[in-house]
Amino acid sequence: DFTDSTQYDLEASNRFQGYFAEVAYASEWGLDVIAGVRAEHLVIHKTKHQGLLPRLTLRFKVLPGTVIKGAFGVYEKLPEPPFLLEGFGNPKLSAERSTHYIAGFAHAFGDRVDLALQAFYNDKRDLTSASTVTRIENGQQIREVFNNDGSGKSYGLEVLLRHLASPGGGFYGGVAYTLSRSLLTDRSSGRFGAEIQSSGQQDLPLTEYISPY
Numbered sequence: 001d002f003t004d005s006t007q008y009d010l011e012a013s014n015r016f017q018g019y020f021a022e023v024a025y026a027s028e029w030g031l032d033v034i035a036g037v038r039a040e041h042l043v044i045h046k047t048k049h050q051g052l053l054p055r056l057t058l059r060f061k062v063l064p065g066t067v068i069k070g071a072f073g074v075y076e077k078l079p080e081p082p083f084l085l086e087g088f089g090n091p092k093l094s095a096e097r098s099t100h101y102i103a104g105f106a107h108a109f110g111d112r113v114d115l116a117l118q119a120f121y122n123d124k125r126d127l128t129s130a131s132t133v134t135r136i137e138n139g140q141q142i143r144e145v146f147n148n149d150g151s152g153k154s155y156g157l158e159v160l161l162r163h164l165a166s167p168g169g170g171f172y173g174g175v176a177y178t179l180s181r182s183l184l185t186d187r188s189s190g191r192f193g194a195e196i197q198s199s200g201q202q203d204l205p206l207t208e209y210i211s212p213y
Contacts, residue, residue, distance in 0.1 A: 013043070013045065014043065014044050014045075014081070015041070015042070015043040016040070016041075016042055016043075017040060017041040017042075018038055018039070018040040018041075019038070019039045019040070020036060020037070020038045020039075021036060021037055022034055022035060022036030022037075022055070023035055023036070030060055030061035030062070031058070031059070031060050031061075032057075032058070032059040032060075033056075033057070033058055034055075034056070034057040035054075035055070035056050035057075036054070036055040036056075037052055037053065037054050037055065038052070038053040038055065039051070039052055039053075040053065040076070042076075042077070042078050042095065044078050044081050044084050045081065045084055045085060045091060046084075046086075046091040047078060047084045047091050047092070047093060049076070049078055049094065049095045051076045051095065053073070053074040053075060053076060054072075054073070054074055055071075055072070055073040055074070056071065056072045056073070057069070057070075057071045058070045058071070065107055065108040065109075066105065066106070066107045066108075067105060067106050067107075068103075068104070068105045069102075069103070069104055069105065069106065069118075070101075070102060070103045070104075071100070071101075071102040071103075072099075072100065072101055072102075073099070073100045074097065074098070074099050074100075075097070075098045075099075075100065076095040076096065076097050076098070077095060077096055078093075078095050078096070079093050079096060079128040079146070083128050083146050088145065089145060089146060090131075090144055090145050090146045090147065093128060093146060093147070093148055094126055094148050095126065096124070096125075096126050096127050096128065096148070097124070097125045097126050098122055098123070098124050098125075099122070099123045099125075100120065100121075100122050101120065101121045101122075101123075102118055102119070102120045103118065103119055104116065104117050104118025104119060104158075105117060105118075111164075112163055112164050112165075112166065113161075113162070113163050113164070114161075114162055114164070115159075115160070115161050115162075116158075116159070116160045116162075117157070117158070117159050117160075118157070118158050119155070119156070119157050119158075120154075120155060120156060120157075120158065120180075121153070121154075121155045122153060122154045122155070123153050124150075124151060124152040124153060124154075124184075125151055126148040126150075126151075127148065127149075127150030127151055127152060127184070127186075128146050128147075128148065128150060129146065129147055129148065129149045129150035129186045130145075130146060130186065131143075131144040131145060131146055131147040131149070132144075133147065149186070150184065150185065150186050151184075151185045152182065152183055152184040152185060153182070153183050154180055154181065154182040154183070155180065155181060156178060156179050156180030156181060157178070157179050157180075158176065158177070158178045158179075159176065159177045159178075160174060160175075160176045160177075161174050161175050161176075162174035
């Protein structure tokens with residue numbers, strides 16, 4: 001029944017600017033360090049966001065052909081435009097934030113074959129979440145519709161076995177295997193895209209990916 005529907009006609013402009021700087025250090029005893037920061041300015045319609053996002057990568061050669069490595073990085077993005085437009089969204093939403101942690105090792109079996117194993121953890125904050133809250137603005141009652149009360153995390157393991165091509169050509173390919181689990185929490189409504197537990201947490205099933213290439 002569309003007899004009581006409302007038509008929206010909005011023109012929204014988007015602007016995304018990002019600047020990245022990094023410094024690299026390589027020691028004589030096998031430690032490589034890459035530190036960086038990303039500055040960004042994001043605009044979707046009436047929603048604006050500025051952020052400074054640090055990144056760090058460490059690599060240490062423990063044995064000939066064997067490297068242990070770790071990485072850390074912060075990433076942000078504004079919600080999708082429909083969540084930010086007046087009438088059916090909330091232009092006061094802030095950017096969603098994700099912090100990534102990676103640790104692992106890589107080993108080369110000769111010149112053509114290498115194996116990499118890494119564990120990862122992703123901490124997600126300020127996720128867009130449905131809201132039933134109302135506020136008073138200029139004497140009018142306005143529904144919040146969405147807020148940034150959602151959160152989540154994901155973690156798992158990745159394995160990559162790869163065969164490199166020789167300088168003159170030849171076979172190149174490999175196989176990757178990923179095992180991961182995710183947990184999403186919607187504090188305001190107990191929902192996050194699907195029916196979840198009464199505590200407001202969605203424990204997504206264990207997932208596996210095998211990717212030959």
